[in-house]
Amino acid sequence: MSANERDEWGVIEATYMLTNREITREKWLEECFPPWGLYLNHQIENAAAQKGKIYMWWFGGPSWGIKIQDEFFLLDNYAGPGIVTRYENSGDCQNTGADRLHWMRLNAQVVDIWKFKRVDAVFMTHHHCDHCDIYTVKALLETTQAKFIGPKITALVLRGWGVPEERIIEVKPGDTVPFKNTEVVVEKNFDMNALKTRIGLPEGTKIEPTMDDAAVTFIFKTEGGNAAFIGDGTYHNGFYGIGQRNKIDVAVVNMGHNPSGAYDKLSPYDAYRIGKALGTKVLIPDHYENWACTYIEPDELEEITRRNAPEMKTVILKTGALFVYPDDENIGRYKYPDWQERFDWRKARYTLENE
Numbered sequence: 001m002s003a004n005e006r007d008e009w010g011v012i013e014a015t016y017m018l019t020n021r022e023i024t025r026e027k028w029l030e031e032c033f034p035p036w037g038l039y040l041n042h043q044i045e046n047a048a049a050q051k052g053k054i055y056m057w058w059f060g061g062p063s064w065g066i067k068i069q070d071e072f073f074l075l076d077n078y079a080g081p082g083i084v085t086r087y088e089n090s091g092d093c094q095n096t097g098a099d100r101l102h103w104m105r106l107n108a109q110v111v112d113i114w115k116f117k118r119v120d121a122v123f124m125t126h127h128h129c130d131h132c133d134i135y136t137v138k139a140l141l142e143t144t145q146a147k148f149i150g151p152k153i154t155a156l157v158l159r160g161w162g163v164p165e166e167r168i169i170e171v172k173p174g175d176t177v178p179f180k181n182t183e184v185v186v187e188k189n190f191d192m193n194a195l196k197t198r199i200g201l202p203e204g205t206k207i208e209p210t211m212d213d214a215a216v217t218f219i220f221k222t223e224g225g226n227a228a229f230i231g232d233g234t235y236h237n238g239f240y241g242i243g244q245r246n247k248i249d250v251a252v253v254n255m256g257h258n259p260s261g262a263y264d265k266l267s268p269y270d271a272y273r274i275g276k277a278l279g280t281k282v283l284i285p286d287h288y289e290n291w292a293c294t295y296i297e298p299d300e301l302e303e304i305t306r307r308n309a310p311e312m313k314t315v316i317l318k319t320g321a322l323f324v325y326p327d328d329e330n331i332g333r334y335k336y337p338d339w340q341e342r343f344d345w346r347k348a349r350y351t352l353e354n355e
Helices: 014-018 025-032 039-046 091-096 134-143 152-160 192-196 238-245 268-278 299-308
Strands: 054-060 063-068 071-075 083-086 100-103 121-123 147-150 168-170 176-178 183-187 217-222 225-229 250-254 282-286 322-325
Touching (some): 039 054, 054 225, 091 100, 152 168, 268 282, 282 299
Parallel strands (some): 071 121, 225 250
Antiparallel strands (some): 063 071, 083 100, 176 183, 183 217, 217 225
């Protein structure tokens, strides 16, 4: 497809769909995936991230893009499809006794992982495939100089994928990873499902992992405030210790529906409890909308927080949303743009007589 068939943001022009031409499966995939085209890639690239602010794009599920001045990071980016997990390799299946579970992806893929011009680092809280994503890793190995950062088991998975050692940064709680405009503090996490999941390790690997080997929390410390990402961490009073050791302005926590017998995601009440334990100013849930089997509406979290800690602000985003801290801390619920600023009543056609 030539450049003039997409607009300046990389979105396909509607007139191109009315052209009589051959359509193959390959052409369909090329033109229609990802559904947003390069819109967000261009928005991220062109965003002039101001000093003293954190720019956070939510790609849906557990996936985030973070821009701090001229540095750009991915965190727990998942570019894969719906999946099935089986008892022998899944903490979720072992917790429930299910022989297999189907995780049907609901959220759109909103970025093209092959088209990022710059990614400084990819952070992975743990080694589950929707947080340590082979599609993202393989693409960025080819197209960027990004470092890949995660705990011990994640690093073992990366080595098994052929990631060069010089591009892997293995971390543990207590570590700090410095960058030009931020330092990322590595804190404890409490994710029993990650601890039970051994799939993906290189053949012959012998390890009896600890929780610190399996999952970590990342805290981005910047001039504009500090943002914590807990991945799939479940409620534990250790999060209170994290809040005591660190100033947290924005906390991103997983949330979801847990059928009876399951505890894969935080309930809305436990999501609130972790936000309260961390002492965060702003609480943002993720992961609640991307798997069919754990989907939940976010309004219960808003109500729980309003009743129990009205000083803590809840922000509900939508897939593809840009959240800027501190500018957007009071938005409540994100709304997609409707482009009304582009309307021009002088060119509008009001009646058939105008035709």
